[in-house]
Amino acid sequence: MTVNLRCRSPNGQLTFQGLSAEMTVREFLELLGARSGLPCESLEILHGFPPKPVQLPSNLDTSKLSELGLANGDMFTLKSALTVARVARVEQSVHQSLALSEQAPKQGLAASLVEDDDPELARALAASLERPVTVSCQSAPSTSTYKSQGSLTGGEAVKGLHNDIALPNAATSKASVAAPAASNIDLADGTCVTRRIIDSDNSCLFNAVGYVMEHSRMKARELRRVIANAVSADPVTYNNGFLGKENDEYCRWILMDQNWGGAIELSILCHHYKVQIAAYDIRTKRCDVYGADAGYAERVMLLYDGLHYDAMAVAAFRDAPEDLDVTIFNPASRDGSMIMDGAARLVAAAHSARQFTDTANFKLRCGVCQIGIKGEKEAVEHAAKTGHTNFSEY
Template identity: 25%
Template sequence: MRFRIRAPSGTHTVTLDDNSTVNDLCLKITELTNLIEYDVKGGFPPQPLVLAELPSDTKLADTGYKFNGEQLIIASKEEPGVTQAKATASHSASMTNVPPSSTEQNSSQQKQSFAGKQSSTSSSSTTNANLPSLSRKPNDVESDPPTYEIPTRGGRMVLRVMPDDNSCLFRALSTVLLGPSLDGMTELRSIVAQVIASDPETYSEAVLQRAPDKYAEWIQRPESWGGYVDIKCIAEYLGTEVVGVDVKSGLITRYGEGAAMRAFVVYSGIHYDALAFVPDGCTAEETEFDTKQFPVDDEAYLEAAKGIAGMLKERNYFTDTAGMSIRCGVCGWTGNGEKAATKHAESTGHMDFQEG
């Protein structure tokens, strides 16, 4: 049998004999990843493979899981500093919800690519991996997110702020579509890659601005940002409508129309956040009571999403990439707008910019 392993260390192709056991697989994972403790998911959409509950001499063919031609997603459960020196025949592949790493949760540089644009009329905004990175101005929204009361539904809509990193879109979509997940962002990136690989006519080089196989490879990197192409792939694959609400323009964009349920993300120029409904009697901080998907025919939630966007606009929670003042964090150059910054980046190689 032949399959792929996708781990923090990279992607590996594995070939095992048909008589290989659970222990053989776990030793191979440790060999390739240097991990002793990890979680495993497989299939589409990825589901936990609870290998630790099986006898180690169980043949892979008898586990009930499919391996041949599949991709396994490996997520570390180890504390920083664990190395191959600890490797033994022991293994752990239990199903646990691994939270985002502290690096993802608290991005010290708080950078987000200029691209990641929501507009479905411009594919270049979602596929150019060499555009500069932009640091947003500080804003109090993260510490004091807006809420919008929906009295007829017994609660309120709340903004769930995503960290400023190149995965804000995938993190927001994972929040509203997958909920607590072993590695939701990795799952969604894998889904995009699979959809693009299976439909090269729709997702052609002209749309992606690179060969589909190259895009599929690129989008699975954790540092690659996403945009409308990726939202479309994910919404249609999971069968849930995703509504993008633009803070500056108020524009509503629907992806995956025709589904019974919908979820909301908010786009503020270079960043995506998620929306959730909190019932009366719960504080906004009690995220375990969040509802994040809603019937598509219930307009009350859509109006609430628009209301949240309006509040954010009043608080200047958006970035005007076309006309904003920008300063190069490398040489001090100043200019106005994304085009000027991109030109400066192309001529100098400088990729670190701050909103002026």
């Protein structure tokens, strides 16, 4: 007997087809770890409504998948028990570290988040950035941020360090530069599927959705509020197990401009707009369609390179002005089939040109203890053990 399962993980939605119900639980956990990039020895499976942890058997080698209570077609949520409250934060730190090092590789600066009430970590992070820092501790400060002039004060909004450090060309808008190669695929009717570049400003997912839905690259704050309102209104669904943090904490977190969006946010936005959102991953060439099972007739397309989201549109012709773009289409129509074929070819061309970042295998260095780390998985494990979240690519 085989089963098909779907999984929400910190790295996006995963699909497992044709799994043997007789495979051992250990084999299942190893498969989950390999596909999700999370440490398999600390995986936590949440299932049901509201999501509740699945009790794993004491003997993983003799117990079968069929004993976990997951039925064919079920959706479950995957977390790392060691890092439930840290995975999203560490992944963001790693991603922002790489994005920053690409913008200013000579500086070798790493993005990071300063731990609340942790002066020692603040000093270590500042030392890793080779900048002097003074620490001013207030009574029970709720948050802290490192400012470019070299002071750490309590009671301010948490920010990634690089947001306050002036870097050459760090604020250059991606929308103002030439699109990369493999950005246009001609279609049979003379139109073309094209990649529309979105700013690298930590809000690329929201502005990419804003572009395909409303032809605006300035929708991030509005859409962050949409997500916060949806999550706040349904604390049963959006609980700690689902979000990786408490409901009210997440609502504050997603409203902060420096925090990145992912699968959770796309799943909410597809219902907000009542449209399918197809997110294409350049590295894997996989397409995850949010809202596909909700009966929505129309679709929009995003492109993900491992660190950044851009929008995809159908241009009237090559180099046509953006105001002629078509971004919403019916995937069941003949034109929709042609558009999706063009999108798949664009993704394949971008993959062949290696226009992606392999976060599973890139080489990182911890900015606190300076040890070498391979990939996001090891970074998450290192952060769970040490509390260090300052990484740079090398």
